[in-house]
Amino acid sequence: MTSWWGHFGLREPAFGLTPDTSFYFPALPHRDAHETLLYALSAGEGFLVVEGEVGTGKTLLLRRLLNSLPPRQQAAFVPNPGLDPRGLYAAIALEFGLPGEGGSEVLLHRLERHFISLAQNDQQPVVLIDEAQALPADTLEAVRLLTNLETEKRKLLQVVLFGQPELMVRLSGQSTRQILTRISFHAALRPLARHEVAAYVRHRLQVAGSDHAVFTRCALFALWRASRGLPRLINILAAKAMMLAYGRGVEQVNCRHVLGAARDTLATRKHAWLPWLWMAGLLGLTVAMLSIMRALG
DSSP, X not given: OOOTTGGGTOSSOSOOSSOOGGGOOOOHHHHHHHHHXXXXXXXXXXXXXXXXXXXXXXXXXXXXHHHHSOTTEEEEEEOOOOOOHHHHHHHHHHHTTOOOOSOHHHHHHHHHHHHHHHHHTTOEEEEEESSGGGOOHHHXXXXXXXXXOBOSSSBSOEEEEEEOTHHHHHHTSGGGHHHHTTEEEEEEEOOOOHHHHHHHHHHHHHHTTOOSOOBOXXXXXXXXXXXXXXXXXXXXXXXXXXXXXXXXXXXXXXHXXXXXXHHTOHHHHTOTTHHHHHHHHHHHHHHHHHHHHXXXX
């Protein structure tokens, strides 16, 4: 039996929710953030922040950065921010292949010795923390203490925080102003524009093996309106719309399929753009009818 994605000539699903870097799409805000992060890290900048709303592609950018760091930069990835200070130090130590037992002071001293050893071998450790807006207050302070580790000439550790806009609100508070003054680079990811959504969808379909237009122009417009340009919502809606088209035995996704997907998705069901999708669907149907009439005439 043919899979629903095989029905469209794809080798694999094109719109998964896992951050698969093989599908990375270099939209302008993501490309700029990625290139600037690489430059800032190579220049030895100590504290970097990337913020973006839910679904804008922060985690995929993080994994893309992990995969593109040069060999001299040793990276530790902390995906779970809900840790106390000792838990954070232990998680970082384990990522660097060090023992994770002991109290906070023991772990901090162990990390410092390791970072000094790396510096002596011209290597630079980098810690990447995802969903950093969820870091407890005392753990944020522990992050600041980590960035205090330095020699006379260089920082022993670089830290990159990825988080939602609430992160910057927290860092602007009175108790965390010392961290805010240390941020040397800050990037804000935005939703994709209409033309970027169309390019994003085509890119993922091509990576998955498509050689033809799976979505009509009307469907791409509806997908942009429904998703509000958020890559995660684009993926959810595009996959559902393709399943609806597959269920109806057609080989191209139209506005009505996207509308059906939007109505079936909690994150999009109650938005005020639904009438626009209905209008887009009717417009697409009208255009199709006119084309048929011309052909018959």
